[in-house]
């Protein structure tokens with residue numbers, strides 16, 4: 001039987017008079033690649049923001065790995081094992097690629113501010129461990145060769161990979177990627193697909209928002225479709241693709 005990792009029920013989120021999420025429920029199983037699609041403004045990023053603690057939902061239930069995360073703050077959510085990337089890349093541009101990943105890693109380390117100031121032996125050892133792990137992650141996502149470059153000087157594709165490395169540095173159980181293939185050429189998209197499959201086979205569950213329908217249909221185990229804040233369909237790609245409501249709301253143009 002499927003093993004539920006993340007479960008939300010009856011989630012509502014309003015912005016003034018706008019009902020951005022309207023009674024949304026879904027379950028993501030451990031080890032799957034779960035996709036979220038829908039037209040612009042459907043509520044996909046809002047749902048990501050709710051699942052990562054950036055937005056507080058008005059109503060609903062949210063459990064993750066047996067923990068109640070309803071209305072929890074982002075740092076609690078990260079500690080619980082959910083990491084994300086953003087639609088608009090958010091890196092520290094003046095820092096090197098390596099330093100960007102090290103920042104992500106600090107979520108899982110003990111040395112507090114005092115240790116960092118005093119630079120005692122334990123802190124130094126921990127810094128080295130963080131650096132080593134960050135290097136390993138850069139190699140893992142295929143950009144070890146640019147470890148010492150400033151993030152802002154990296155190519156777009158490399159910046160996207162760097163964001164994934166930084167998210168992986170928090171040791172997530174669930175990695176949520178908001179439009180990871182946006183702006184990528186077909187070759188970069190193919191490489192990204194291979195990377196996501198590698199991440200999944202390492203035991204991390206994936207949640208994706210992506211407008212590249214072809215990519216979603218080949219990569220995802222299951223897909224949910226949002227439209228005007230409501231989940232209008234959910235299922236394996238083949239089911240979703242042939243669902244008349246989905247074709248009308250979203251796939252119509254893509255199929256034409």
Ligand SMILES: Nc1ncnc2c1ncn2[C@@H]1O[C@H](COP(=O)(O)OP(=O)(O)OP(=O)(O)O)[C@@H](O)[C@H]1O
Nearest residue numbers: 015018020038039040041042043044045046047087
């Ligand atoms: N902070 C906010 N304040 C007010 N309205 C918001 C806020 N965030 C999102 N919205 C509105 O909520 C609705 C859903 O937006 P959201 O960004 O979640 O859609 P989306 O499905 O991610 O769209 P896209 O594919 O264009 O990224 C939109 O009408 C948007 O304008």
